[in-house]
Amino acid sequence: MNTISETDAAPQAPIRTPKGWKRVGWQGVTANTPDAWNLAAYGGDARVGNIRIDNGETAGNAVMGVEIRWSRPKKALSAADLEKRLDQYLTSVDKGAKKQKLSADTKSKPLEDRRFPVRTARSFHWRVDRKGVGRIWHCAECGRLMIAQVVGAAKGDFQHLAHDVLASLECHSADPAWRPWSLYDLHTEVPADFTLKGKPQLLNIYVQLAFERAGTTDLVTVEQWGVASVQLRNAYLDEWFQEKNSAQESSLRYQSEETTIHGHTALAMTGRRWGLTYWGAQAIPQLTRLQLPAIHYAARIWECPETNKIFLIQSYTRRLDPTLVDRIVERTVCHPVPEEAS
Incomplete structure (x- = not known):
């Protein structure tokens, strides 16, 4: 045991709990x-x-x-x-x-x-x-x-x-194709064929969950930062992202465009992994094991002023599939949904 793109077409699923209570989810x-x-x-x-x-x-x-x-x-x-x-x-x-x-x-x-x-x-x-x-x-x-x-x-x-x-206990999701995860105010769902990879980072101000698709090199990460106003310090989202993602910047080639997520200004990034460092350290070893490298990259990042949080969802896939990130974004709740809007 361990201790411890535009998505307006699909509204957030409301998380309804009694006052003074919250929803917690793990492995569905x-x-x-x-x-x-x-x-x-x-x-x-x-x-x-x-x-x-x-x-x-x-x-x-x-x-x-x-x-x-x-x-x-x-x-x-x-x-x-x-x-x-x-x-x-x-x-x-x-x-x-x-x-x-x-x-x-x-x-x-x-x-x-x-x-x-x-x-x-x-x-x-x-x-x-x-x-x-x-x-x-x-x-x-x-x-x-x-x-x-x-x-x-x-x-x-x-x-x-x-x-x-x-x-209130539920042992599975209403949609068997998706698995809910809820902790430290992060409420999201990932496809059921993705499993938790490594040890998650679970802090009050930062949560990171990484998932890999069984038998493949496909990877998804979901991250949430608290106290966004302090994190950003008046910086733009793209500047903040580049600083936080500096370790990967040299191995990524992507295009960024402004979009809207859950009513908030957001950035959508789409591109590929690139460079000798990536190919030498990851892609070539994977090919020698007869695994197709996950070279396609997609990410969505947004700030939620209502909860003062930043959300970042990234995917690395063998085949171009930017909608994977969008579908996870659709199922990620960043702020409560008013009753009349649900």
């Missing part, structure tokens, strides 16, 4: 959580993985958050299979309590939720020195076995909060 799993909670740990991938989103407290009793795990069984799970999996988990809780010379109180029952048939989901809770409220289900649509629990102090009363978090 999304949930509403209190504003104070952030991604604290993650592991695995879209097939088998986990995340923890918590309040960032360090004192044991004060830590509160939601833990989510998923896997993809080879076959559909029956109600008996699901109950067996949950019993195994609750047994491990009981064993852990005994090692601490404590007693564990564990219970489970069929989950009464309109989204799940009673036989395919169960709710549970346990209590030792801390308390957990959770649910487990197997989704027939995405094939994921999900187990999620809100964990907090044993004496804490967070039943309603836990219900709201767990009830």
Whole structure:
């Protein structure tokens, strides 16, 4: 586990959450959580993985958050299979309590939720020195076995909060061709055939996620900077981009033109990767491995005054496909959408 072009034709998808809450998404799993909670740990991938989103407290009793795990069984799970999996988990809780010379109180029952048939989901809770409220289900649509629990102090009363978090959980996107990612106020989606590449950069003022298309050299990066007014310091977007992208400038040849993104003045860049440095360090080694180099480049950059943020989405593809960036831009929310406009 690791700790941690013109798009007006397709409006932003609104992110609706209760006041004081936000949407968090990772590997296509999304949930509403209190504003104070952030991604604290993650592991695995879209097939088998986990995340923890918590309040960032360090004192044991004060830590509160939601833990989510998923896997993809080879076959559909029956109600008996699901109950067996949950019993195994609750047994491990009981064993852990005994090692601490404590007693564990564990219970489970069929989950009464309109989204799940009673036989395919169960709710549970346990209590030792801390308390957990959770649910487990197997989704027939995405094939994921999900187990999620809100964990907090044993004496804490967070039943309603836990219900709201767990009830908001979605294990897959409404569009199976796209996978949502939401964290630190960044809300975007990337094609489902792209997987997370390397370790993301997750800071309050800067978020960067890189994705690669399986079995290819195609790459997409999504970046968000906070405090745009300080970042820009009265510089134009093209000047700021060239400074931030200085390490790559020598290996890129592109044309830039002004456009509009989500109602904001923006820049659209289209071009190719170029030069001996790029070919010697990346393209030729890829060719020797019988991989087609991703020489085509496209990028979109814009400032959102409403949220005081800068967004940069870039793609490097084997074949010319500037619409890939545009489709991701369409699904990247930079500011709230008014109810009457949604």
